[in-house]
Amino acid sequence: METCDVAVIGAGPAGVMAAWTAARTGANTILLEKEAHPGRKPCAEGILTEVLEDAEVSADPKFAINRIKGAVLYGPDEKKRVNVGGEGYILDKPALLNVLAERARVSGSALEFGRTVEAVTRENGHVVINGKRGSEPFSLKARVAIGCDGTGSILARQYFQRRKYQVIAAFQYDMTGCRVEDESKLEIFIGHKKAPAGYVWIFPKGDRAANVGIGLKGSGAKMLLDKFIEEHPAVFGDAKIERTQSAPVPVGGEVDEYVSDNMMLCGDAAGQVIPLTGAGIHTSLVAGKIAGEVAGKAAVEGNVGSKRLQAYQKRFDELWAGKISNSLKALESFERFSDEELNVITDYLDGQDLIEMAHGFSPSRAISLLVKHPILAMKVAHQLLGS
Ligand SMILES: Cc1cc2nc3c(=O)[nH]c(=O)nc-3n(C[C@H](O)[C@H](O)[C@H](O)COP(=O)(O)OP(=O)(O)OC[C@H]3O[C@@H](n4cnc5c(N)ncnc54)[C@H](O)[C@@H]3O)c2cc1C
Incomplete structure (x- = not known):
């Protein structure tokens, strides 16, 4: 059976970052992707400039x-x-993912495209990953598995609750x-x-x-x-x-637990998306970056229990949990407004107010403006302030 320290499942934004940072710690890392090339999943491909800064790449007209x-x-x-x-x-998201995957490879990660993971089991302090390369079965033993395999994540379905998902x-x-x-x-x-x-x-x-x-x-x-x-x-x-x-x-917000013994979830698999906008490239890249580093170091140290791996959840949540949950509250509130009320809201608010709500920043100015409106006051007070 093949062995490695860190197996990353899925070469989306989370996976290509996780493979890079895990390999950089010196951990023996393999990235498994079912497609022949990254980036097949549809995406509107919009990002803010700071996303590339967090991905640690300069803007290149190639992507x-x-x-x-x-x-x-x-x-x-x-x-x-x-x-x-x-x-x-x-x-061009596939082009960006190719650049990031290549960077992971140069840092020492193996890139295994065309490998579909079908089952993961936890055995004696390791995980065993079974799947297919074409029609050929493969088995891989890893100290840590990072599920970056999107909404249908195998790891999430087998080992995590995802109650709010x-x-x-x-x-x-x-x-x-x-x-x-x-x-x-x-x-x-x-x-x-x-x-x-x-x-x-x-x-x-x-x-x-x-x-x-x-x-x-x-x-x-x-x-x-x-x-x-x-x-x-x-x-x-x-x-x-x-x-x-x-x-x-x-769009249901981050799942409560996305780390356990030998295992982590990142990106869409963990619900790490800004609910009101559906934007998940930034959060997924950052989650993968942190998770790969924590998993790599933990595997090299030989301590891959959930307590050690929690460092990833702690660091990610410090950066994003508040924004994701504020944006979820804003989404739940906006869903309840009628089209007529939404017309009034867009009339009242300016772009900065809307972006703050959408991104889950503290929308205090927007709330103070809306509560001055006679029809919206009660509804906004109840929904935004009370939620
Ligand atoms: C239509 C649409 C438009 C969007 N537009 C935007 C946007 O403009 N801006 C933005 O920020 N976000 C957008 N998003 C959200 C964004 O695309 C995701 O949040 C982001 O791609 C999640 O990254 P990820 O790495 O977690 O997972 P994914 O990008 O879903 O990648 C998962 C990878 O895992 C692989 N995989 C899955 N199962 C297996 C398996 N069993 N074995 C091996 N590999 C497997 C998949 O092939 C895939 O490559 C959009 C989403 C959709 C659907």
């Missing part, structure tokens, strides 16, 4: 394909446009020939008629290409996105759908 200078948010009636600040990029459907078209007003701005459309408890996005990639998608609670994603496209002929009149993809997004 940072369109510079973004803010976003425009439309209320349900689309009468008011709220300009939201913030700089970032639209990525909740996913919504996201559906996306890669389109060409779109006529967005300003290709340096993201466009976001809210409203329950358009996207129940979610939103529609247009993330421009440059040269009239864009990721156009919808995230929502419930069913009907394709039908609602098609309707949205039909209702915006100025943007989509000449546009062409190049590819259709869908995937779940976890």
Whole structure:
């Protein structure tokens, strides 16, 4: 049987970072990915600039394909446009993941693409990972397994409770020939008629290409996105759908426990996503970075019990737990507002207020503005302050 110190399952943003930092500690590390190349999962590919800083890479046109200078948010009636600040990029996410995977390889991690993990068992202080490489079975013994294998995580399903875990459907078209007003701005459309408890996005990639998608609670994603496209002929009149993809997004907040003896979960597998926006690239990269380092050091020390591995949960939660749970509260509140109320809210708030709510920063200014409104006061006070 093959052996290693740290086995990372999944080469998404969490996995490529975890493999890198684990290998850097000197731990014998293997990254297992079922696909032949990273980045097959659909994504709108939008990030803020600081994401690349946390990933410790410089923006390279190879993967940072369109510079973004803010976003425009439309209320349900689309009468008011709220300009939201913030700089970032639209990525070619597979290209970024390739760069990060290659960095992990150069640091000493083995990259095993085309290997599907099917079962994990804990045995005498190790984990044994069984799976297939093509049709060939393989077994691998590791001191620590890090589950970076997304919403359907094998490790999560077998060994973790994930009681609060909740996913919504996201559906996306890669389109060409779109006529967005300003290709340096993201466009976001809210409203329950358009996207129940979610939103529609247009993330421009440059040269009239864009990721156009919808995230929502419930069913009907394709039908609602098609309707949205039909209702915006100025943007989509000449546009062409190049590819259709869908995937779940976890929006129920972080799971309570994501570390146990010999095991850790990172990224979507652990619910580490900002619930109101569905953004998970940043959180996943940071989680993987911390988890890999803790797992690598623990494996080299020969102490891989949950107490030692908890250092990862502690460090990640210090950075992100508050933001994720504040954003979850904001999502739960916004779900309960009607479209008419959302029109008033977008009228009242400016972009900074909205971004603070969405990202889970303390939205004190937004709350103080909203509670002055006669209709919204009670509802906001009850939902935002009381939750
Ligand atoms: C439509 C859509 C749009 C999105 N847009 C954005 C956005 O614009 N910005 C943003 O920040 N976030 C966005 N997200 C969220 C973001 O994509 C995820 O939060 C992020 O990719 C999670 O990273 P991860 O590493 O945890 O998991 P994933 O990216 O899901 O990667 C998991 C990896 O594990 C592999 N794998 C799974 N099972 C196995 C197995 N059994 N054996 C081996 N390998 C396995 C998969 O092939 C995959 O490569 C979007 C999500 C969706 C669905």
